[in-house]
Amino acid sequence: MHFQLTDEQRALRDAARSYLRDRFGPRQVRALYEDPDSDGVPAPLWQALGEQGWLAVLVPEEHDGIGLGLLDAAVLAREFGAGTVPGPWLGTILVGEALRLAGSPEQQATHLPDLAAGGVRGAVALLRPGWFPSPAGAPASARDGVLSGRLDLVDYPSTADLLVVAAQDGLYLVDPAAAGVTVSPVDALDRTTRLGTVLLDGARGEKLPGSTPAVVQDLLDRAAVLVANDLVGIARKAVTDTVEYDKTRVQFGRPVGSFQALKHSLADLHIGVTFAEHAATYSAHAADVDAPDRQLAASIAKSKAADVSRDATGAMIQFHGGIGYTWEHDTHFYFKRSKRLEAAYGDAAQHRERVARLLVDQAPDSPAVSAVGSEMSAGVA
Amino acid sequence: MDLRHSEKDEQFRAEFRAWLDASLPQEMRRPEFWADLSEEESFQTRRTWEKGKAQDGFAGIAWPTEYGGRGGTPTMKAIYDEEMARVGAPSTVNALGLAFLAPTVMALGTEEQKRSIIGPLLHCDVIWCQGFSEPGAGSDLAALQMRAEPQGEEYLLNGQKIWTTNAMHGDRIFTLARTSTSDGGKRHAGMSMLLVDMHQPGVESRPLKQMTGASEFGEVFFTDATCPRSDVLGGEGNGWATAMLLLSFERGSSAIGQYTEFRRQWDDVVDVARALDRDGRPAAQDPVLRQSLAAALVELECLKYHSWHVLTQTTQGRDLGFEASMTKIMWSETFRRVSDSYEAVLGTAFGVPELGSGLRLEELTSLAMWSRSCTIWGGSQQVQRTVVAERVLGLPR
Ligand SMILES: Cc1cc2nc3c(=O)[nH]c(=O)nc-3n(C[C@H](O)[C@H](O)[C@H](O)COP(=O)(O)OP(=O)(O)OC[C@H]3O[C@@H](n4cnc5c(N)ncnc54)[C@H](O)[C@@H]3O)c2cc1C
Numbered sequence: 169m170h171f172q173l174t175d176e177q178r179a180l181r182d183a184a185r186s187y188l189r190d191r192f193g194p195r196q197v198r199a200l201y202e203d204p205d206s207d208g209v210p211a212p213l214w215q216a217l218g219e220q221g222w223l224a225v226l227v228p229e230e231h232d233g234i235g236l237g238l239l240d241a242a243v244l245a246r247e248f249g250a251g252t253v254p255g256p257w258l259g260t261i262l263v264g265e266a267l268r269l270a271g272s273p274e275q276q277a278t279h280l281p282d283l284a285a286g287g288v289r290g291a292v293a294l295l296r297p298g299w300f301p302s303p304a305g306a307p308a309s310a311r312d313g314v315l316s317g318r319l320d321l322v323d324y325p326s327t328a329d330l331l332v333v334a335a336q337d338g339l340y341l342v343d344p345a346a347a348g349v350t351v352s353p354v355d356a357l358d359r360t361t362r363l364g365t366v367l368l369d370g371a372r373g374e375k376l377p378g379s380t381p382a383v384v385q386d387l388l389d390r391a392a393v394l395v396a397n398d399l400v401g402i403a404r405k406a407v408t409d410t411v412e413y414d415k416t417r418v419q420f421g422r423p424v425g426s427f428q429a430l431k432h433s434l435a436d437l438h439i440g441v442t443f444a445e446h447a448a449t450y451s452a453h454a455a456d457v458d459a460p461d462r463q464l465a466a467s468i469a470k471s472k473a474a475d476v477s478r479d480a481t482g483a484m485i486q487f488h489g490g491i492g493y494t495w496e497h498d499t500h501f502y503f504k505r506s507k508r509l510e511a512a513y514g515d516a517a518q519h520r521e522r523v524a525r526l527l528v529d530q531a532p533d534s535p536a537v538s539a540v541g542s543e544m545s546a547g548v549a
Numbered sequence: 550m551d552l553r554h555s556e557k558d559e560q561f562r563a564e565f566r567a568w569l570d571a572s573l574p575q576e577m578r579r580p581e582f583w584a585d586l587s588e589e590e591s592f593q594t595r596r597t598w599e600k601g602k603a604q605d606g607f608a609g610i611a612w613p614t615e616y617g618g619r620g621g622t623p624t625m626k627a628i629y630d631e632e633m634a635r636v637g638a639p640s641t642v643n644a645l646g647l648a649f650l651a652p653t654v655m656a657l658g659t660e661e662q663k664r665s666i667i668g669p670l671l672h673c674d675v676i677w678c679q680g681f682s683e684p685g686a687g688s689d690l691a692a693l694q695m696r697a698e699p700q701g702e703e704y705l706l707n708g709q710k711i712w713t714t715n716a717m718h719g720d721r722i723f724t725l726a727r728t729s730t731s732d733g734g735k736r737h738a739g740m741s742m743l744l745v746d747m748h749q750p751g752v753e754s755r756p757l758k759q760m761t762g763a764s765e766f767g768e769v770f771f772t773d774a775t776c777p778r779s780d781v782l783g784g785e786g787n788g789w790a791t792a793m794l795l796l797s798f799e800r801g802s803s804a805i806g807q808y809t810e811f812r813r814q815w816d817d818v819v820d821v822a823r824a825l826d827r828d829g830r831p832a833a834q835d836p837v838l839r840q841s842l843a844a845a846l847v848e849l850e851c852l853k854y855h856s857w858h859v860l861t862q863t864t865q866g867r868d869l870g871f872e873a874s875m876t877k878i879m880w881s882e883t884f885r886r887v888s889d890s891y892e893a894v895l896g897t898a899f900g901v902p903e904l905g906s907g908l909r910l911e912e913l914t915s916l917a918m919w920s921r922s923c924t925i926w927g928g929s930q931q932v933q934r935t936v937v938a939e940r941v942l943g944l945p946r
Binding site: 170426428468528 | 553846931943
């Protein structure tokens with residue numbers, strides 16, 4: 169029984185952590201927040217993501233990638249959350265995953281090497297904002313390879329070189345520069361992303377031939393798992409920084425962290441974040457080994473991470489007092505990023521509803537049900 | 550990441566499963582069986598079954614064989630807990646002895662104590678009580694008043710313990726008493742952990758009725774009761790340190806047994822929700838109740854992941870230290886979440902013995918009530934949170 173990261177995964181985590189500490193810390197995040205003209209993709213950061221192989225983790229080796237698993241990507245997502253890292257890392261990873269899971273060999277050969285190297289930036293529109301995380305929430309409609317629809321709240325569409333769009337019959341590759349595609353930016357409160365609306369009006373799409381509803385669902389789950397890991401990174405950082413601040417801030421002649429009201433809240437948050445970390449880790453592992461309960465695990469992770477990150481980033485502001493409400497302090501980076509991600513690819517309540525569909529509605533002997541609790545004996549490796 | 554157990558550990562599972570198949574009567578796996586027994590009958594039935602289990606070698610799983618244990622791995626203990634919960638095997642009648650006393654004896658006891666205490670405890674020949682709490686000393690254990698005056702080769706005990714689990718069934722009690730007058734402000738000084746025979750004229754047990762109607766705990770009065778001076782655990786005057794070590798053992802458990810038990814409870818609650826009407830459809834279709842059920846399930850599965858984490862650490866020989874306090878909070882809060890959703894599902898029917906469909910509810914209802922106690926005993930939730938805040942997060946006192 170090893171429910172823990174491997175040495176290699178820990179090394180990957182440490183590499184990302186030290187890169188962010190030395191090269192892209194809160195100062196750089198702040199600079200981005202305060203630069204009205206930035207496209208939201210700091211060039212040195214993006215270049216480093218490519219050079220370090222952090223865009224290539226999931227790309228198979230035959231396409232110049234590293235061919236690791238979702239857990240390895242999750243390790244990075246968690247660090248990127250903790251560092252409120254900007255840029256279209258997630259979109260690029262998800263375009264790669266769409267191609268890997270559903271693309272033809274030609275499509276894979278054409279795009280995956282560039283995506284892995286950072287030469288091509290990806291963006292995805294897989295789900296209508298607010299919709300239940302299933303293929304039925306596809307935002308576009310397709311007829312004979314021609315796409316139409318309004319894709320709202322897409323991450324980084326303005327800087328994207330390649331889009332993956334979900335339509336009612338599957339996934340399409342779309343060139344954002346093609347005729348019939350209009351991208352217009354939308355102001356985002358969280359300046360570690362750049363949002364936009366993509367209007368498709370008779371745009372040509374290239375179907376990913378393997379994109380069955382099951383594959384689209386898988387892609388949505390992978391997105392949810394990565395976002396859950398980002399949220400868990402945010403939440404852990406929020407708790408850690410708050411504890412450190414409350415150890416030193418003195419009121420009534422003593423550190424405020426000595427007051428039991430704060431202690432108990434922080435203890436609960438620590439426990440909640442610990443649970444969410446486990447869930448985020450397991451959900452990625454479950455995808456990697458195709459565990460029978462992988463869908464359940466994704467929904468558990470996303471709902472728990474969203475709730476905990478909401479609580480932790482809210483507490484971070486509250487337990488810093490007035491300074492926590494200022495622009496000068498970093499609290500708002502975490503709070504705003506958390507807000508954006510809490511509902512991405514299904515909010516906590518939707519994922520709980522999915523848990524209910526999987527376990528309350530299905531017959532007791534269906535695979536999703538019997539999977540739970542049997543991993544230990546069945547030997548999921 | 551590899552969630553498989555070793556082949557040896559899995560072999561143990563197969564062996565224990567086979568034993569359970571053969572040795573746990575079908576009727577005992579049904580909650581109704583226990584609901585229909587009196588408290589006394591239930592205790593004796595469990596005691597007899599547990600004795601047989603020990604005789605067949607399935608007790609003290611991870612304890613050394615020289616003292617009557619099985620000599621297994623921590624993982625085997627976790628598997629044992631899981632399998633016991635999976636089939637709904639009767640819970641132990643010697644919980645406090647097993648969880649607290651035995652590991653403390655193993656760590657601090659004399660060779661003579663190890664030999665005389667562990668075997669009879671495992672075989673339920675001696676039922677142990679824990680005599681810590683007093684009317685004036687609960688969370689603040691150091692406020693305890695019970696006195697044990699050295700008189701020649703014996704101590705003379707006077708005082709009262711309360712909330713003593715198994716007070717009416719206990720043969721011996723490990724109890725904390727003041728063996729010397731503590732000087733000035735040192736509240737923790739002068740205490741000793743004594744191992745006292747409960748079958749003597751100076752010891753009187755009285756049952757206390759719990760909110761469930763049962764009397765699993767009671768009061769124990771000591772009036773010039775005696776205890777040989779050799780029956781001190783951990784040395785005279787070291788009672789506080791001994792007690793702290795003793796209480797730390799419970800925290801080291803992986804909680805996989807609790808997970809398995811509460812997961813069964815959740816499955817049963819879902820069955821109830823499928824059978825109950827809410828607004829003309831099954832309660833299981835009600836959107837608010839679904840949220841409550843699913844939220845409890847999320848906590849449950851997180852508890853399982855955490856138990857894997859604990860098992861991983863202990864298997865690698867790491868001591869979780871105070872981090873282990875979290876495990877108690879986690880499982881007891883999770884238990885409450887499941888129980889809360891049960892209560893919400895039942896609504897006005899909470900507390901009725903069965904539904905029209907013939908579904909019996911006594912066990913689920915008493916579990917729901919029992920969940921209320923688990924955030925109190927063994928260090929209340931508030932006390933544990935303070936421990937986590939100070940010892941794990943490092944917040945100042
Ligand atoms: C089912 C059951 C079985 C038990 N079995 C045994 C047994 O076998 N042997 C034994 O010795 N004892 C046993 N106990 C007793 C148990 O250990 C105590 O009830 C527990 O330690 C709490 O003490 P108390 O009841 O005096 O509550 P109190 O300490 O009076 O607590 C009252 C409330 O105040 C809170 N509180 C207390 N101190 C603080 C603080 N510093 N900060 C914040 N909040 C605080 C508590 O959390 C609680 O909510 C049992 C209890 C139960 C319910």
